[in-house]
Amino acid sequence: MDTTRLLPLVVALPLLGAAVLVATGRRLPRLVSDIVGCAFAAATAATALLVLFRAGRPGPGTYPVEWVGGWRRVGIVLVGDPLGAGLAALVSLLVVAVLVYSWRYFEEPPRRHTGSFPALILVFQAGMCGFALTGDLFNAFVSFELMGVVAYALTGFRVEDPKPLQGALAFGVVNSLGGYVTLLGVTLLYARTGELGFAQIGRRLDTDGPDGPVLAAFVLVTTGLLVKAAAVPFHFWLPDAHAVAPTPVCMLLSGVMVELGVYGVARVYWTVFSGPGGLSHPDFTRALLVLGVLTALLGAVMCWQQRHLKRLLALSTVAHTGLFLIGVAVLTPEGISGTALYVLGHAGVKAALFACAGVLLDRYATVDEHELFGRARELPAVGVLFAVGGLGLCGLPPFGSGLGKAAAEEAAGHTAGWLPALYVLVSAVTGGAVLRAGLRIFAGVGRRPRDEEEGGPETTGEEEPETRGRLGRIPVPLLAVPAALLAASLALGVIPAVGSAVGRAGALFTDTGGYRRTVLDGHAAAAPAHPPPHWQLTGILLGLLSAALAITLATLAVRRPVHTGTAALLAPVRRLQSGHIGDYVAWLIAGTALLTVLTVPGVH
């Protein structure tokens, strides 16, 4: 069968699975509905991998493009370029991991609701795969909203507790508003060009110079995508949602959904706005670099301050998103392929860390670093996984995240010499925060932290466990899944074929002319070859440096009591996270204004 025909299946299969589960789930026993969910997710993963294999085949630069139903002019177009197909494969594999993990996690679903959780996860998967594969702005918006709606529902899945509801509401309002802002931008582009496809709009725009409406459309479309990517100052929904969402959902939110926002920004810029009719390269680099650096720094600082383990991990995702944005901002194939590899490695590591946090939550009914002090000494296996995850997060070679970080920081270093230092600093601080928590929780190192040492109100981590009662023995999937995810993340950095495939994906992704020819004309020349991400001495040394820095920071933090002065100094930054939806919306508008100011010099 022609692999092109498989493209719609990547979106349709999970939707079909969800429909089957909704129709029959109530009558099926738990085990059967879980197996059905896993089977559909795994079949999608296999299809996505097949498409990826076809798209990543060396040779001329064409990749599968499918006009659904044969409507070539106005129809829905799916593009299986290696990066999009790779993301769809990543999404699907992570969904399989999450479904296996939650097999024993949600011990007892409410009566007559057996199939609802896997069904929601499958719809989420369909939304994310659709977003990764679409070649059309309006369908990107629809997928954006589809994955959003399911994500809000999944965040508030435990409707019996008040906290998840608050987090889901803030998440829902802010993200929907972001979606509508994107739609306004899409409408402006349609008004200007009469087209909705990335490639078509890009071609039409390039006949003219840039002007106000086009740049307004750029700001509006990018704002919505940056809300999904949780860039500062659009990030406020993320810590609230991640702190309260069920752990398996966090694995997906942090592992891939946020990164899809970054992918969207890169995709839209390269295919629509990168030509002479859009935003010039230096202007885009400046705008995204400012937001990326802000995001990375603020995320790292806020992450270090947290004692709520899931919130800590959520804020480290914000920090890493900043690094991904910088990798996109430098606008080179090396930056894109380095960032893509970084995202792959990060997804495995972050999901594994959340999985470990989930085990703690279910055994001790809390994810508070201070309360858990030394209590998890009895779980050495989880402790080892957690520590390895922390080291992976700070980019220790030979993790995939380490190789991606090394490649991205080298690419960023060509744009501004100080950017590699930022990469090292941010990954050291976020990794250090995780290692600090790990040392306290699993080893009981240092002094027991006293609550009064910290300044101001804190979000502590007392929550209801998500299983029926507290866990006595740890079920096998809860350990096997994080172990497998960490192993996969490690393998990404070790297998050279991964690096060369990602390098080719980055080259094809940044070849705007090739993309347009492949989608619109059905043929393309091979993309120019670029050196794929590979281990270099500087990268290894910087990776080791950030790991060493992280270990030092963690050790210092557990040996020394928290300095009250520092905490008080950072209190205003923390106070911004007010939990008030109105504040978050105000920040979203402020962020749009900032993006406009950064983009305005593009009008000539």
Place this chain on the structure above:
Amino acid sequence: MTVLPYLVAGWIFLIGVYGLVTSRDLIHAVGCLAVTQSSTYVLLLAVGYRNGGTAPVFADAPTNSRVVDPVVQALTLTDIVVGATVTALLLALVVQLRKRHGTVDPDALSELKG
């Protein structure tokens, strides 16, 4: 082509956002979000409007008659479906929040601070 519909769309968007920022009631906030979304309908329909155009149905009109853009109407319809889903889900969350928390005032919901 007049610029008025574009200004109206911008105004509706801003008034909705203003409502969201100052809202003291979550049901009101979800309503404001729906108002914000209706600005996208206005903008879409304004973009597709043709002076003197009829509905894009060619059953009883000659095929060369002037019609408004059917694409934006399809987009608006999709947008309405998406909006209905989002609004329904958010309202359901607010109802549940009222049950569990006893309030719909966002100022009273401060458990997620910092």
